[in-house]
Amino acid sequence: MSDTTGENPPDPHSLRAYAESAIAEDDALIAARERAQELGAPAISPAVGAALCLLARLVDARSVVEIGTGAGVSGLWLLGGMRADGVLTTIDPESEHQRAAKLGFAAAGVAASRTRLINGRAAEVLPRLADDSYDLVFVDGAVIDQPRYVREGLRLLRSGGVLLVHNATADGRIADPSATDPDTVAAREAALLISEDDALLPVVIPLGRGLLAATRAERPAPLD
Numbered sequence: 001m002s003d004t005t006g007e008n009p010p011d012p013h014s015l016r017a018y019a020e021s022a023i024a025e026d027d028a029l030i031a032a033r034e035r036a037q038e039l040g041a042p043a044i045s046p047a048v049g050a051a052l053c054l055l056a057r058l059v060d061a062r063s064v065v066e067i068g069t070g071a072g073v074s075g076l077w078l079l080g081g082m083r084a085d086g087v088l089t090t091i092d093p094e095s096e097h098q099r100a101a102k103l104g105f106a107a108a109g110v111a112a113s114r115t116r117l118i119n120g121r122a123a124e125v126l127p128r129l130a131d132d133s134y135d136l137v138f139v140d141g142a143v144i145d146q147p148r149y150v151r152e153g154l155r156l157l158r159s160g161g162v163l164l165v166h167n168a169t170a171d172g173r174i175a176d177p178s179a180t181d182p183d184t185v186a187a188r189e190a191a192l193l194i195s196e197d198d199a200l201l202p203v204v205i206p207l208g209r210g211l212l213a214a215t216r217a218e219r220p221a222p223l224d
């Protein structure tokens with residue numbers, strides 16, 4: 001499994017390495033990535049960022065919620081795909097991380113009105129957000145909390161919206177039946193919540209640490 005710290009890079013000849021190398025980041029993203037490294041807030045990989053940007057564009061996202069601001073690398077990619085008047089609501093309990101993200105958003109020329117940085121724990125903040133009102137929900141907090149975030153994320157998501165869970169594979173352990181550590185169990189529970197919901201169309205995208213994407217399909221009208 002590739003990681004974004006560079007400690008465990010993918011085989012340079014693998015499809016995954018190719019997918020990562022095919023994405024070029026601009027100066028604002030490169031600087032944000034450096035801040036993330038300094039703060040120890042691991043950022044999504046460039047290919048995951050490009051996937052986020054693409055999906056935000058495809059759903060014409062105006063309202064996005066992010067769990068785990070970090071230093072703003074994923075936020076910058078999401079904002080790049082969102083509508084020009086779209087607002088990113090991003091939650092993180094670490095004020096230092098959010099200060100770095102704010103710096104990165106300003107350096108990229110993002111208007112302050114387009115970001116709502118909420119300093120707090122997602123478990124306390126998410127219940128205050130409105131049902132069915134977000135086009136995209138991006139989950140990138142602790143793996144152990146994924147089931148809770150998926151439940152809340154599905155409540156927030158509008159019909160036709162997209163839920164994205166990063167590190168959905170618990171660093172690749174999800175496919176190993178002998179792995180029963182708490183993170184892997186939590187990642188399995190989150191994946192099951194999604195796969196057992198008939199209204200969702202899910203896919204695991206094997207980029208970065210694994211991105212689980214699911215859209216809430218608009219239900220077809222019943223036949224007479």
Ligand SMILES: C[S@@+](CC[C@H](N)C(=O)[O-])C[C@H]1O[C@@H](n2cnc3c(N)ncnc32)[C@H](O)[C@@H]1O
Pocket residue numbers: 036041042043044067068069070071072073074075091092093094097120121122123140141142
């Ligand atoms: C992997 S980093 C996020 C990286 C970011 N999404 C990016 O790609 O640039 C995880 C972040 O989750 C935050 N976090 C930890 N506990 C949290 C919680 N209970 N609620 C929300 N965020 C949390 C951490 O402070 C950290 O900044």
